[in-house]
Amino acid sequence: MRTALTLLIALGAVLALSLTACKKEDNSAGTSGVTDDTVKIGLFVSTTGDYATFGGDTKNGVDLAVEEINAAGGINGKKIDLKFQDTASKPEEGGSAAVKLATQENVLVAMGAVASGISLSAAPVFQKNGIPMISPSSTNPTVTQQGDQIFRICFLDDFQGAACAVFARKDLKKEKAAILMNQDDAYSTGLGKFFKAKFEKLGGKVVAEESFKAKTSEFNTQITNIKNANPDIIFVPAYYNDVALIGKQFRSQGVDVPLLGGDGWESGKLIPNAGPGTLDGCYFGNHYSQADDREVVKNFVANYKKKYGEAPSSLAALGYDDVYVAKKAIENAGAFDRAKIREALANLKDFEGVTGKFSIDENRNARKPISMLKIEGEKFNLVRQIQPGEVE
Amino acid sequence: MGRMIGILVVSLAVVLGVNWFLDSYIDQYVVRVINMCGISIILAVSLNVINGLCGQFSLGHAGFMAIGAYVSAWFTTTLRYFDEAQAKYVAIEPMFSSQWGFVPALIVGGIAAAIAGAVVGIPTLRLKGDYLAIATLGFGEIVTIMITNFETIGGANGLPGLPAYSNTFWIFAFVVIVVMFSWYLQRSTFGRALIAIRENELAAEVMGISASRMKVMAFIYGAFFAGIAGGLLGHLLQTISPATFNFMKSIEVVVMLVLGGLGSMTGAIVGAIVLTALPEALRDVESEIGLVGVRMVAYALVLILLMIFRPQGIFGQKELSLKLLGRLIPGRKSGNAGGEE
Amino acid sequence: MLPLLETEAPGITAELILQQVANGVAKGSVYALIAVGYTMVYGVLQLINFAHGEVYMLGAYFSYYPAKWFGYVPETGEKPKVPLYLIGALFVGSMAACAAVGMLIERLAYRPLRNSSRLAALITAIGVSLFLQNAGQMVFGADPKGFPVFMDQESVPLGPIELANTKLVIIVVAAIMMTGLHLFVQRTKPGAAMRACSFDMRTARLMGVNVDRTVAMTFALGSAMAAVGGVLVAMDQPRLTPLMGLMMGLKAFIAAVLGGIGSIPGAALGGLVLGVAESVVGTWSTTYAEAVAFIVLILVLLVKPSGLLGKSGREKV
Known part of the structure; x- marks a missing residue:
């Protein structure tokens, strides 16, 4: 009995101890995250774990944009103070990182994450705290449904x-398609699912x-099955590092049907990793x-190559655009005020980014x-370009 | 029994007070870390019954969590999925649409996990030690592969939009419950039987303990609370996906247990708190020194060094109590009472 | 709801199955190479060396750097003629480096725990595995590395089926290495010492076997075999990541259990059976093929825990 009580007291003591550390800050004012000459912007992507490659690319793009903006005088005279949190490719860490950015760092605007699963655990946090969150590359349709503070600048799985x-x-006039997707990756299965529905x-x-x-x-089993089904096009919604291997193994098994994929393919490493000629005609x-030859693309590609010594991937481009979207929204809002920035984001029209000229629609996509x-x-x-209207 | 209820009521009242205090005065981030610690405590204390008391080595705790999380979410969350036959999104409304449904949903999740615990426990009875570890690991992997292939609950996408029902009160209410139950369990005939099996299964059988039945019971008990913890985690993160419950999660829980000392419930609690709060504390250190990933390396090193220099964990099989603290503080004569044998 | 039910495999023919069996043999050869490491260590120490998958990963990386230094980088697109002895040197170098790593792991992490509980040793093994994965991410970078190309992948017709030339290399090299290892363990004196240790370590010590040295040698041999697997896989599937050892390690362990832990021919057989089972099930559903390994594991443990070729002997009470 006594020991049971002791235990409860010990538990209480641990709680109490952990409480004394921090005091709640009042961040109800919409202008927080701003000092006289800096503005705090949060970034949460995974630079360790399974998604490290994609998070790393995104962060490279973000860092480049922040560097450029700060060198050019910042946003409305304030330099960007980038607060970065690693999410370690785990949704629960995504949640903790988001809470940290939202409350302790008290950022004005947050950017992230790549994987939809991590964006989904962060979105409720930013929504609750009234902080606009702009995801660079979470393509799952449900991400922006989490609340009116959640935006994204990439395609949705269903559209893509x-x-x-x-x-x-319609363009390639193919009749029989095969699909090869990554069953653990929501982006990949999402694209596969919507491709199948539309194609049929x-x-x-x-x-x-x-x-x-x-x-x-090792994709031999899958390739053998696909070869046996004899398709005239193979849809491979995967990331470039998988695609390089998949392409190679298809060709080494004598399958020379063109492969088709989504924006995950874009990377300077695709062709070198796949080997020259492997993916020709895909x-x-x-x-x-x-x-x-748009100015913004030429600058981005040249600066990126200069800084990192390799061609950018689409994830880097999206990370880069994400920062400029935040900058544009803050400028359009005319004040360092979250509510106004949210309005500006919702009304963003014809933004000229590296990843195309785009507007934010009523669903914040x-x-x-x-x-x-x-x-x-x-x-x-x-x-050719396919307009959103064409597939609806 | 009456006393037990008394303690339960008092501690739930305390938890309610703490919840109010946290909500009104404390930084959300700290609250989040405390909540995560609570969930870890439930996991570690429940695993301690299987791994610590009964001496079985389960690496499938994440599988039980996944079952609890998904089943409870099934009852509280609107499931939206893309129906290929109709080529459009279909929504299934939740069975319990108010906050009152949360606890029943958690308990149903726990029961589902407990059933899975029995299903795993019964056939794996023949296995021991490392073999059991690998078999339970395999079970966990099978669970996540099944979920990945189950489109209605989101497949690889995971399931978003769980209502934010988890809060400090509910999490710590279950912490209190699991801690109290496990405490009484350790002292009960059942608990003694589990320890007897751990120490010498043959001797225990000779003494008339049905080892198989006890082992299955331990699995059911552990799985039930793992399921509850899964449900709480899901409603805290508001999104669940198969990747959250991969086998690294099981290993994390085992490490918590081992750090504290297998077989010691207080050890499990301390281990859970340390291993949940420490990585968060190291978050800033990592970005300041610019070496991303150091935290996981340090974590692994601690694990290895701990096993080499103090394989029994911080507490060994002893429990932390006031008596022990009392012995530790004055003098240090009987020092090291923490478990050096 | 489940894809298994709705995907009707188009025209499953005997040839298709045969092709999948061949694919499975190639896959299984790699499992076998790695499985021997698990089986030998488990045979001697009753320890699941969780870090063994990471040794395989290191084997691939150890060959990547010299190979890159030789100048056969895929980025350049040029494919200079690579003399066979250089490729051989690459294998030997990686094997030696991995053997050293294996012995180092044993010396630093496992030997101090030789007399403590098996559980403590298992947890340490998990710790070493986590350490190598994460240190690997820091040292090599999390970004996948493309392995230099030595031979163009082409498909080689073999009667009704065909297989990529790199897969044939895997099968042949694995067969040679496994046979060599088996002969070493069965026919040489150090091999006899290993067998003695795995039979009864204490008695072996009494009979004058240097147990510490024998255990170190077991780790060295197992790690060298894993290194061969790493280099072969890097040549066939030129993408290296610090986490590549995780799943491979698990599956190889399952192969070892399936074949009967402690038995080298068992590891070979277990690897092949597992590889073929995965490929053949994949003919119907690749989604569920991934669960095959784990289902096989649980079935074997329930039905015949001693595995296909293992010695059946109840644990002493």
Whole structure:
């Protein structure tokens, strides 16, 4: 009995001890996160764990943009003080990182995350604290449904998957598609699902639907099945590092049907990792083409190469745009005030970013066309753009 | 019995007070860390019954958590999924749509996990030690693969939009319950039987203890509270996905237990708090020295060094009590009472 | 609801199954190479060396850096003729480095725990595994590395089926290495010492076997085999990540259990059976093929815990 009581007291003591550490700060005012010459902006992506590659790319893009903006005098005269938190590829860490950014760091605006699962655990936190959150690359439709403070600047899975289906069916006139997706990755299964629905609606047939587990590097079983089903196009909604291997293994098994994919393909490492010629004649949808001659794209690609010594991936481009979207929204709001910034984000029109010219729609998603690119040698050449209206 | 209820009521009142205090005066981040600590305590204390008291080595705790989290979410959350046949989103309204449904949903989740515990416990009775560890690990992996393939509950996407029902009160109410139950359990005939099995299964059988039945009971008990913890975590994060419950999660819980000392409930509590709060404390250190990832390396090193230099954990199999503290503070004559044997 | 029910596999033919069996043999050869490390260590110390998968990962990285230094980087697109002895040197170098790592792990992490509970040793093994994964992320970077190309992947027809040339290399090299290891353990004196230790360590010591040295050698041999697996996989699937050892390690361990832990031919058989089972089940559903390993594991443990070729002997009470 006594020991049981002791235990409860000990428990209480531990709680009490941990409480004395911090006092609640009042952050009800909408102008927090701002000092005389800096403005705090939060970033949470995974730089360790399974998504480290993607988080790292995104952070590179963000760092570059912050550097550029600060060198040019900051936002309305205030330099960006970037507060970064690693989410270690775990949703629970995403939640903790978000709470930390929202309350202790008290950031004005938050950016993140890449993986939808992590954005989903962070979104309720920012929503509750009235802090606008702009996800660079969480494509799952449910992310922005978490509240009116949650925005994103990338495509949604349903649009991208359907656009690829339209392209395969209407432009390439393909009849039989196979799908090879990463079963542990929501982006991959999401794209696969919507591709299938649209492709079949347009009269095509999905002859094989195969999946692999994350981190697998051996796709023989799946490839054998796909080969057996004899498709005329293979949809591979995966990230570039998987695609490089998949492409190689398809070719080494004598399958030379074109592969088709989404924006996860975009990376300077795609062609070198796959080997020259492997992916020639394949297509993927992306936000922009690196060969685009718009000023903003040329600057971004050149500066990125200069800083990191490699061509940017689409994730880096989205991270880069994310910072400029935040800057634009703060400038449009005319004040360092979260409510006004939220309004400015919701009304953002024709933003000229690296990843295309886009507006934010009523569901707080970016509305932008998808550029279908064809791989020819080292180059990704634009075939055509598909407008959002075309797939709805 | 009456006393037990008395303590329960008093401590729940204390928890309610603490909840009010935290909500009104304390930084949300600290509250979040405290809540995460609470969930870890439930996990570690419940695993202690299987791994510590009964001496079985389970690496499947995350699987039980996943079952509890998904089943309780099924009752509280609107499930939206893309129906391929109709090519549109379909929504299933939750069975319990108010906060009152939270505790019943958690308990149903716990029961589902407990059933899974029995299902795992019965066939794996023949296995011991390392083999059991690997079999339970396999069970956990199978659970996540099944969830990944189950489209209605979100598949690989996970399930977003769980209502934010978890708060300090509910989490610590269950902490109090699991701690009290486990405390009485340790002292009961059942608990003694579990310890007897741990110490010498054959001898225990000779003494008339049905080892198989006891082991299954231990699994059911541990799984039930793991399920509750899963439900609480889900409603705290407001989103769950199969990746949250991968086998690293099971290993994390085992490490908490081992740090505190297998078989010591207070040890499990301390281990849970340290290993949940410490990585958060190291968060800033990491970004300041610019070496991302140091925290996990340090975590691994602590684990190895601990096993080499103090394999029985901080507390060994002893419990922390006032008596022990009393012995520790004055003098240090009987020092090291924490468990050096 | 479940994809298993709705995906009707198009035209499953005998050839398709045969092809999947061949794929499975290639996959299983790698499992076998890694499984021997688990099986030997478990045989001697009754310890699941959780860090063994990470030794395989290191094996791949240890060959990556010299290979890159030789100048065969995929980025350049050039494929200079690589002399066979250089590739051989790459294997030997990586094997030696991994053997050293294996012995180091044993010396620093496991030997101090030789006399404590098996649980403590198991937890230490988990710790070492976590340490290598995370230290690997810091040292090598989390970004995947593309392995230099030595031979163009092409498919080689073998009767009704075909297999990539790199897969054939895997099968052949794995077969040679496994046979060599088996002969070493069965026919040489150090091999006999290993067998003696795994039979009864205390008696072996009494009979004059240097137990510490034998255990170190067990780790060295197992790690060297894992290194071979790492280099072979890097050549076939040129993407290295610090986390690549995790799943591979688990599956190889399952293969060892399936074959009968403690038995080297068992590890070979277990690896092949597991690889083939995964591939063949994958003909119907690749989604569930991933669960095959774990289901096989649980079934084996329930039905025949001693595995296919293991010695059946109840644990002494």
